[in-house]
Amino acid sequence: MALSTMIHTHLPPALSGGGMNRISAVYAHQGVASNTKLNRGARRLAESLTTLLNLNIEPLCSRKNFQYSNWDSFDDEKHNTPTTSPKEMIADKWRELHGSSDWEKLLDPLHPWLRREIVKYGEFAQATYDAFDFDSFSEYCGSCRYNRNKLFEKLGLSKNGYKVTKYIYAMSAIEMPQWLERSRLMDTWSKDSNWMGYVAVSDDEETRRIGRRDIVVAWRGTVAPSEWYEDFQRNLEPIGIGDAKVEHGFLSIYTSKNEFTRYNKSSASEQVMKEVTKLVQFYQGQGEEVSLTITGHSLGGALALLNAYEAAVNFPGLAVSVVSFGAPRVGNSAFRAELDDLGVKTLRVVVKQDLVPRMPGIVFNESLQRFDDITGTLEWVYTHVGAELKLDVSSSPYLKGGFNPLGFHSLETYLHLVDGYLSAESAFRSGARRDVTLVNKACDMLVDELRIPQCWYQLANKGLVCNEHGRWVKPRREPEDIPSPTGEQAHDLSLRIERQESYKMLYAS
Numbered sequence: 489m490a491l492s493t494m495i496h497t498h499l500p501p502a503l504s505g506g507g508m509n510r511i512s513a514v515y516a517h518q519g520v521a522s523n524t525k526l527n528r529g530a531r532r533l534a535e536s537l538t539t540l541l542n543l544n545i546e547p548l549c550s551r552k553n554f555q556y557s558n559w560d561s562f563d564d565e566k567h568n569t570p571t572t573s574p575k576e577m578i579a580d581k582w583r584e585l586h587g588s589s590d591w592e593k594l595l596d597p598l599h600p601w602l603r604r605e606i607v608k609y610g611e612f613a614q615a616t617y618d619a620f621d622f623d624s625f626s627e628y629c630g631s632c633r634y635n636r637n638k639l640f641e642k643l644g645l646s647k648n649g650y651k652v653t654k655y656i657y658a659m660s661a662i663e664m665p666q667w668l669e670r671s672r673l674m675d676t677w678s679k680d681s682n683w684m685g686y687v688a689v690s691d692d693e694e695t696r697r698i699g700r701r702d703i704v705v706a707w708r709g710t711v712a713p714s715e716w717y718e719d720f721q722r723n724l725e726p727i728g729i730g731d732a733k734v735e736h737g738f739l740s741i742y743t744s745k746n747e748f749t750r751y752n753k754s755s756a757s758e759q760v761m762k763e764v765t766k767l768v769q770f771y772q773g774q775g776e777e778v779s780l781t782i783t784g785h786s787l788g789g790a791l792a793l794l795n796a797y798e799a800a801v802n803f804p805g806l807a808v809s810v811v812s813f814g815a816p817r818v819g820n821s822a823f824r825a826e827l828d829d830l831g832v833k834t835l836r837v838v839v840k841q842d843l844v845p846r847m848p849g850i851v852f853n854e855s856l857q858r859f860d861d862i863t864g865t866l867e868w869v870y871t872h873v874g875a876e877l878k879l880d881v882s883s884s885p886y887l888k889g890g891f892n893p894l895g896f897h898s899l900e901t902y903l904h905l906v907d908g909y910l911s912a913e914s915a916f917r918s919g920a921r922r923d924v925t926l927v928n929k930a931c932d933m934l935v936d937e938l939r940i941p942q943c944w945y946q947l948a949n950k951g952l953v954c955n956e957h958g959r960w961v962k963p964r965r966e967p968e969d970i971p972s973p974t975g976e977q978a979h980d981l982s983l984r985i986e987r988q989e990s991y992k993m994l995y996a997s
Contacts, residue, residue, distance in 0.1 A: 576601055579699030586779055587809045587833030591875050597911035598877070606837065606877075607922065608648055609704070609783040609811040610903045615643050616685050616708035616788065617899065617930075623951060626962070629671040630682040631971045638969070639686070649694025650704060654763040655971075658684035658756035661744035677971050681751035684708050684741075685788065687763045689771075700777040700807075703767050705760055705795055709786030709814075709899075724820060724870075727797070732826045734819035735848060735870075738790040751971070760795060761802065768803060779807040785899040786844055789815020793827070793834065793873065800830035810834040810874070813902045816847045817870035824873040834874025837906060841881050841896040845872075879905040884916050886924050887933050895933035900926045 578585060578601050584594065585602050594602050619632050619639055634642050636652040659680045685707040695701050724733035745755040754762075764780060771778045780799055784792040789812030796810045808831065815836060827834065838845040848870050881887050881896060884905060888895075895901055907922040925944075928934050932942030952960045 575697060576604070577697055578605075579697065582699035582779070583807070586781070586807055587835060587875070588807075590833060591835055595875065595877050597914070598906075598909050603906060603909070606811060606835070606906050607903055609706075609781060610785075610813055610837075610899065610906065611645060611648070612650075612688070612704055612706040613708075613783045613785045613788055613813060614899050614903070615639065615645060616683075616706055617785075618643050618945070620683065620708065624672050626951075627671065627673050627675055628677045628965060628971065629673075631677055632683040632686075633965075633969065635968050636686065640688075649691050649697070650688040650702075651691055652686050652688045653767065654687040654759070655683060656685045656687065656705075656707075656756050656759050657681045657751040658741050659744050659746065659749065659752040661740050661746075678749070678751050680746065680749040682708075683971070684756055684791070685760075685784070687760060687767070689767055695776075700779050701771045703764060703771075703778065703780045705764065705780070705782045705792070707782070707784035707788035707791040707795070709784065709788040727794075727819070727823065728801070728826060730826060731822035732819060734794065734823055735790070735817075738787070738794060738818060741787075742791055742794045756791070757795070757798060761798060764799060765802070768806065779809070781809050781811065783811045783813075784815065785813040785902070786815065786897065789813060789836075790818045793818045796832045796834070797823075797827060797830070800827070800832045808832050811837070813837045813899055814839065814842050814844050814897055816844055817872050819871065819873075820869060821871045824871050827873055835877060836872065836874055837877045837879065837902055839879045839881060839896055839902060839905065843893060844897055877906075877909075878912075879909060881905070884908055886935060886938065887927070888935055892931070892933060895927075895931040898927070898929075898931045898933065900929050901931070901933055 581601065584591075585599075585605055591602070619634055619642070621628050621631050621633050623629055632639070632655060636655055639652050640646045640648070640650065657678075659682070685705065688704045688706070690698065690702040690704075723736040725736045725739050726732070727734050727739065741756065743755045743757050745752045745758070747753050768778055768780070780796075780803070782792040782795050782799070784790070789810075792810045792812055792815070796808050799806065800808045810832065812834070815838075836845070879902065881901070882889065886904070887901070904920075904922060904924065904927045908916040908920040910917050924934065924938065925940050928940045928942050929945035930943055934940045949960070951962060953963045955961050
């Protein structure tokens with residue numbers, strides 16, 4: 489994703505205020521002063537790429553969507569409507585919805601049950617951004633702002649019926665120049681690691697609704713500068729024992745570890761597989777059907793594929809699916825073939841105007857397979873995997889036209905478009921209920937008539953509080969929200985005790 493530094497949308501709230509244009513915001517994230525001439529050059533380069541890639545970005549005046557004539561009545565209507573529809577019982581159809589038939593006849597038109605499940609997993613991925621500490625002046629920069637027991641409650645996701653069981657930390661095994669340090673403070677929670685996601689599992693009520701015990705792994709996308717550096721890598725590296733190869737930078741983030749670090753004595757791969765193994769063995773031991781659903785946006789979608797590959801190798805017969813959003817290509821055709829052979833089901837949600845899913849391999853990609861009879865299989869060519877649900881920004885009457893690479897790649901833009909998608913030939917769904925305001929969390933995509941400020945999602949007063957002396961200060965985190973390897977071990981112990989009590993109750997009954 490060589491252009492991720494230009495088009496990524498999830499910026500520090502403190503640096504993405506209303507006075508900053510979309511391109512300069514990215515340079516601010518890197519600590520580089522914006523330059524008007526440079527911004528114009530970057531925009532011209534990106535616009536040239538969109539022309540080359542035939543992204544069909546239309547000006548506002550040429551859009552063919554219906555438009556509201558009275559936006560005030562629209563506000564009244566939407567503000568008094570629930571943001572979600574009632575949950576359906578999908579237990580009898582869970583395998584089809586989980587991809588057992590590669591979502592055949594479910595994507596166009598999009599089945600309403602599948603739409604809801606896609607949004608659910610997308611919100612799990614969005615949580616990794618909403619709870620991430622972007623503040624470069626915080627000693628906890630790069631960590632999650634909440635402990636795992638409070639994460640869903642704080643983000644309003646408790647309604648989904650899942651419980652977080654484990655946080656995942658990752659590092660980049662590269663020598664970083666000084667300007668790539670994440671925090672500006674000397675004394676930080678970690679000099680090496682970032683919070684990269686979490687593992688969660690469905691509760692009993694949700695398990696009955698969806699027909700199985702669902703283990704979810706949600707991976708965060710690219711935010712930290714060190715991860716940007718990794719994204720620049722282009723080398724394909726072997727994985728497994730066959731001809732499969734994957735992008736070097738993605739694999740490095742997934743597998744890097746260092747015994748001298750606090751959080752990455754074990755790699756992200758080892759952390760997530762240990763937790764997934766524990767959960768699979770426990771629930772299968774209870775005689776339950778179990779699925780593994782792995783989700784992520786951008787870089788998180790790439791890590792989700794690596795995670796799915798490893799899980800399928802270790803758990804033959806386990807239903808493993810990936811639901812990714814705006815994800816880049818990860819590996820070669822042999823990697824795709826191995827995923828297919830292992831039974832991994834992948835649903836890639838992409839926005840037509842988003843550049844990231846076209847990388848790596850803007851030119852040399854799966855389209856070259858038509859020449860296999862002449863060239864043979866090219867092991868160095870990047871290839872997408874799985875089924876694709878393609879969305880179009882121009883389908884929504886609420887989104888601006890023009891060129892907006894940050895907004896095109898925003899996960900909230902993706903979720904808005906999924907919520908309004910009926911079919912490739914249909915207009916935006918009039919019954920879409922997801923809050924439109926969420927689209928502008930970290931970008932400027934909504935039409936001005938909605939009067940929603942851009943980049944509005946940030947801590948009150950940018951995290952400062954007024955103390956008892958009337959001075960504005962950075963508050964101390966609650967002890968339970970401070971990242972701690974000891975806390976991880978304590979949680980594992982409490983989980984074991986909780987399970988032992990469950991066993992006692994089961995046998996007593």
